[in-house]
Amino acid sequence: MAESGTNQSVEKAAGVLSTFLPGGPLRTADVAKRADLSQSTASRMLATLESVDLVERDGLGMYRLGPALVTLGAAVLNNHPVHRAARQRAQNLAADLRLGANVAERRGDTLFYLCNFEGRDAPRPFMLAGQHNPLHSTGLGKCLLAHTTPEQRRELLGDELPRFTERTVADHDALDEEMATLRARGYTMEIEELALGRACIAAPILDQHGEVAAALSVSGPLSALDLANRQQALADIVVETADAISLDLGYVGPQHAPSRATSR
Structure with a gap:
């Protein structure tokens, strides 16, 4: 249960992104398990994140972190x-x-x-x-x-x-x-x-x-x-x-x- 004043969608998106921190590409089912989400919710979250380049898929349909995070990370460090x-x-x-x-x-x-x-x-x-x-x-x-x-x-x-x-x-x-x-x-x-x-x-x-x-x-x-x-x-x-x-x-x-x- 999210705390009062927080946005659950943002929390879920952050949770999905954090599943990639150990490294390596993941299937939707892997993300769902690591983020404690249903597979349908994980699939929707991944599709949304993919649309803004926060994740991307390879030729086998496996997800990995996307190039937009490089841009954001560089901005963090440069500032x-x-x-x-x-x-x-x-x-x-x-x-x-x-x-x-x-x-x-x-x-x-x-x-x-x-x-x-x-x-x-x-x-x-x-x-x-x-x-x-x-x-x-x-x-x-x-x-x-x-x-x-x-x-x-x-x-x-x-x-x-x-x-x-x-x-x-x-x-x-x-x-x-x-x-x-x-x-x-x-x-x-x-x-x-x-x-x-x-x-x-x-x-x-x-x-x-x-x-x-x-x-x-x-x-x-x-x-x-x-x-x-x-x-x-x-x-x-x-x-x-x-x-x-x-x-x-x-x-x-x-x-x-x-x-x-x-x-x-």
Whole structure:
């Protein structure tokens, strides 16, 4: 039952579109099952969405998301201040370091990728932009929590933190320690906490008010990051790039200078 003041047709259309998020084409019956609709309702919704290019059909009659969503998505990103400030710098970072470069903001209790670029040593079979990931088990997510208190983190994330690998920070006391380290040195790392064999170094991006607006990371296979030999050099570059993006967003206060001086 829709809440008072909402439009059920719009909610159903959004539900139909969301069934395609896992990827791959779908039959009408698949959409109906995933969206919890009758097949006739799903068929009508798909026909309407197809008429405005929000979905399209292939030669076999299978549906997939349509080109109008690319136009809408591009408009969202082009008008997003963090994306505008960070896109070119992140792209340059990926090319120069041959690693992945990622920018994300917080959406509720998850991080939301605004953009990602692949370096030659860190290819991915899929795009991260538009996807969500946990906050507690990613370098970007920890940066997005940088200005929260322990009490706020517990309220936001709940008492139990899901474990994805044996290295996941899975309790709040350990996360509190990582937050203290992040504040002291201006960056954080994630090593095989979300996926085995992968790591990242991340730093927060601040807005004109000095609040955490987003985060920047470089990521890739452990062999490509070579943290044993390159941790501080990579951290310096990530922090400097995040600082530059912060300045573009209007932040004018000092950032990380004392901690970076003591970390070398």
